[in-house]
Amino acid sequence: MPVTAAIKAVVFDIGNVLIEWQPERFYDATVGEARRRAMFAALDLHGMNDGVDRGDHFHDAVTAFAALNPDFHAEIMMWHDNWADMASPAIPHAVRLLRALRANDVPCFALSNFGIQTFEIAEGRYDFLHEFDRRYISGHMGVIKPDVAIYQMLEDDCGMAPGNLLFTDDRIDNIRAANARGWQTHLFDGPTAFADRLVAEGLLTPEQAQ
Structure with missing residues (x-):
């Protein structure tokens, strides 16, 4: 060998x-599992986050994504405003x-x-x-x-x-x-x-x- x-x-x-790092767990606790499942089924939030990980500006990326998806605007902004609670x-x-x-x-x-x-x-x-x-x-x-x-x-x-x-x-x-x-x-x-x-x-x- x-x-x-x-x-x-x-x-x-x-x-x-x-x-x-469990965003789904955070959303289940804040907006409920059903709302979280609907959002993650409809939107590629992890893809948005990949852009941030490649160097996109965090606030700008989340704000733009929220503007494109008004049905989930408040929940998407939580990704920015409550990020420290997700990474915990x-x-x-x-x-x-x-x-x-x-x-x-x-x-x-x-x-x-x-x-x-x-x-x-x-x-x-x-x-x-x-x-x-x-x-x-x-x-x-x-x-x-x-x-x-x-x-x-x-x-x-x-x-x-x-x-x-x-x-x-x-x-x-x-x-x-x-x-x-x-x-x-x-x-x-x-x-x-x-x-x-x-x-x-x-x-x-x-x-x-x-």
């Missing part, structure tokens, strides 16, 4: 890895893993689909977002995962070989794109399994991974 390359840096997605709460065990890795002098990078303005909001709420060694935020890069270019840009900037990167993300399409470049990967489905992976790789002790 081939020998796996040594891990020299851990790359974190943010949404649903370090911070919960933090996932404490995952944050502890980030901090434990950095305490062990393991470089930690963020690679996340995030808008320029929305990331500024998140930074003001979650101090751990300032703690990465490097941050690769799609809105500033003009490209989103799983486009191959964003992975290439990270490799070029950090100077590490793909096989030396361990990447965790909750979306399988993003994981597959990283795999195709030769990155080591972990499909995130909760912090406990990721903690076990970090221990298995020798990056943390079991006590540090708690």
Whole structure:
């Protein structure tokens, strides 16, 4: 069997890895499940958000989308006005893993689909977002995962070989794109399994991974 390359840096997605991102849950709680289902069936809100993640101005993008869809204008504006409530709460065990890795002098990078303005909001709420060694935020890069270019840009900037990167993300399409470049990967489905992976790789002790 081939020998796996040594891990020299851990790359974190943010949404649903370090911070919960569940817009549907927010809308169910505020306007009701039936209204939310009707809106998401009629409109591509996640597509609107992809534009923000590529660098579209957050307020302008949401306002324009709301103007085009007056039947759901109030609900669409919630995406802007209540965004911090959608990107909530933090996932404490995952944050502890980030901090434990950095305490062990393991470089930690963020690679996340995030808008320029929305990331500024998140930074003001979650101090751990300032703690990465490097941050690769799609809105500033003009490209989103799983486009191959964003992975290439990270490799070029950090100077590490793909096989030396361990990447965790909750979306399988993003994981597959990283795999195709030769990155080591972990499909995130909760912090406990990721903690076990970090221990298995020798990056943390079991006590540090708690």
